[in-house]
Amino acid sequence: MSEDSHADIAMQSIYNKDILVRVMHDRTPLVTIVIPSYNHAQFIERALVSVFNQTYKNIEVIFIDDGSKDATKEIVEKLQERFSFKAIFQQNMGLSATLNKAIDMANGEYFSVCSSDDMYYSNKVEMQVRALNNEPASPCVVAKASVVDDDDCILDTESALYNSGLSGDISFDELFTFKTVLPVTCMYRLDVLREVGGFDSSLAAEDYDMSLKLASRYKLIFIDEPLYYYRSPAAIGGTRKRRPMRLDVSEAHLTTINKFRNHPSYDHAILEWNFRRFILFSKYIDTKIYALRGAIRCKRKVLNKMYLRSLIKLVFLWKR
DSSP states (O other): OOHHHHHHHHHHHHHHHHHHHHHHHHOOOOEEEEEEESSOTTTHHHHHHHHHTOSOOOEEEEEEEESOOSSHHHHHHHHTTTSOOEEEEESOOOHHHHHHHHHHHOOOSEEEEOOTTOEEOTTHHHHHHHHHHHOTTOSEEEEEEEEEOTTOOBOHHHHHHHTTTOOSOOOHHHHHTTSSOOOSOOEEEHHHHHHTTSOOTTOSOHHHHHHHHHHTTSOOEEEEEEEEEEEOTTOTTSSOOOOSSOHHHHHHHHHHHHHTTTSTTHHHHHHHHHHHHHHHHTTBGGGHHHHHHHHHHTGGGTTSHHHHHHHHHHHHOOBO
């Protein structure tokens, strides 16, 4: 065969590969977006508008209210006059059970969540669909998030902290030991969510558990730009006051860690979990003992600046 023939075959191969990439890139599968809600009446319209303002249009939206006691139902019923979406109002089941209900109802190829007090960037769905189309072996794609206050103002320092540790190589070990914490920005392949049995409905922290479940089996995709507005627990600019973490969430993290008790990084994960609970709960009156137990069990980190700061909070700061 002549050199020209070899060159023609090589060029044809490159051309065919380019066509395949463009075909995958341009696919428009249905995306199911679930909006779980609980007492977020003041934010629901903003969440829904952000979802329906997506540049990607092949979506179905499922709104599930989990027993709200505010004006959620009245607001949602009015919004249904503007937008086409399913709305379900149920007795309180918890977030994991609510998401599993949405998984059972979903018709999409991909599955995404928007908390009822958060918002999407307008290109979130488009960017994440493109990433999943181009990486068919990956079960989910995660992006950065912008942390916002109750007035929708982006908090730069909080955003940088929230996205710290994220990179193109998200490993199980980094997630397991809290070196990397995934933002709530994931889009999943629905068939994979069903394959792994959905979210653990016994846990108050479904995201950490799911990220470890997937990272232990697959490579995750990362988009290095913010595509999601995450409402800050600091609630700056509003009247709401929320702690950065609840006790039941912290304990759920421990339950998940114990599912991987035989992993080589198990002891390290337990150490980092104790360190986190010491840092996060040290300044509150009703969690002082909980934080102290964490401090004792992570005393190897006593020279860490965060340990020393938390020790000062444990002794001198008594917030309710």
